[in-house]
Amino acid sequence: MFEDLVTKDIAALVPYPPGKPIEELERELGITGAVKLASNENPLGPSPKAVEAVAETLPRLHRYPDGRGYYLKQALAQKLGLDMNQLVLGNGSNEIIELAVRTFLRPGLGAVFSDPTFLVYSKVVQGAGGRITRVPLKNRRHDLAGLSRAVADDSRLVFLDNPNNPTGSLIPAPDLRAFVSDLPRRTILVLDEAYRDFVREGSLIEPREVIEGERPVIFLRTFSKAYGLAGLRVGYGLTQAELVDYMDRVRQPFNINTLGQIGALAALDDDEFYENTRRATWDGLDWLASELDRLGLKHHPTQTNFMMIELDRPAGEVSDLMLHQGVIIRSLSSYGLDRTIRINVGLPEENARFIQALKQVLGL
Ligand SMILES: Cc1ncc(COP(=O)(O)O)c(C=O)c1O
Structure with missing residues (x-):
């Protein structure tokens, strides 16, 4: 009804995919303790x-x-x-x-x-x-x-x-x-x-x-x-x-x-927190990489706090199934990568939960 009020460029935009609040997701799926690894956040919390x-x-x-x-x-x-x-x-x-x-x-x-x-x-x-x-x-x-x-x-x-x-x-x-x-x-x-x-x-x-x-x-x-x-x-x-x-x-x-x-x-001024974050990120990346290698899943070297993992199934489907396991990850289909997911490093127990859920979902 109001499309003449915006430019064609604005009408063609797609909202950024931020994902649901964790609490809402837990309520919808009837689960507790969901883990969010989708937005490249710091798992240690704030400084x-x-x-x-x-x-x-x-x-x-x-x-x-x-x-x-x-x-x-x-x-x-x-x-x-x-x-x-x-x-x-x-x-x-x-x-x-x-x-x-x-x-x-x-x-x-x-x-x-x-x-x-x-x-x-x-x-x-x-x-x-x-x-x-x-x-x-x-x-x-x-x-x-x-x-x-x-x-x-x-x-x-x-x-x-x-x-x-x-x-x-x-x-x-x-x-x-x-x-x-x-x-x-x-x-x-x-x-x-x-x-x-x-x-x-x-x-x-x-x-x-x-x-x-x-x-x-x-x-x-x-x-x-x-x-x-x-x-x-x-x-x-x-x-x-x-x-x-x-x-x-x-x-x-x-x-x-x-x-x-x-x-x-x-x-x-919080050097201790900053250094802890970097160390936890690098340790987490190394652990995830070795687990993914063990599962034979292709992942890419990264200089960030996240990594891309390639799958042989549609990423959207895998991320939906992971949601039901209480693990929120990012499907990269919105980036044009239909069979790739992205996760950020979590706490050690969150990383382990991710690997566990991925094994379940992919039947590995
Ligand atoms: C490449 C890149 N630039 C900028 C940002 C935005 O960061 P900020 O929270 O400072 O707006 C992000 C957030 O994910 C990002 O991935």
């Missing part, structure tokens, strides 16, 4: 320092947040060796994807990214009426040469998640440097490092090195994964001060709520 700081802040919720995010930006700038004016905060790094699109893209201009990659890029660009160019992954890795070739005069943005979701692959730093220097100056690279903290093998480039250069690059980081604060919604972008200034003009004045700012600031 305890963040929880304490958030609890102490609750009596001040009648005040508006600090619209500049002063203390959080100050701490981040110090940690990263950048200036505060090279930082923009977002309601999750997702909001910075949106800010970049709202600030720099307009109908008639386009964005380039890999296929498959994080689903939010296409959602936001399509919603804004931008033209999308997709470049297929090559051997489950970003095809940098293909992406370079796909950049046209009207390409305003390139989105690159490094490591990539859903494959877990990392771009070698020298290749990334060469890619950045080949980009035209009118094209902004959004380099999404949501999983940077989990990289075990391979080299990374430091934002400072790129931001001091002439190419426009926005690094994205998040407190959702390694700091366990997905529910607070805090992410940040690192880029040239001039680009921050433009995004700041478009940004809602109070986009990071008070608890988010306080929690993230405390988490940043």
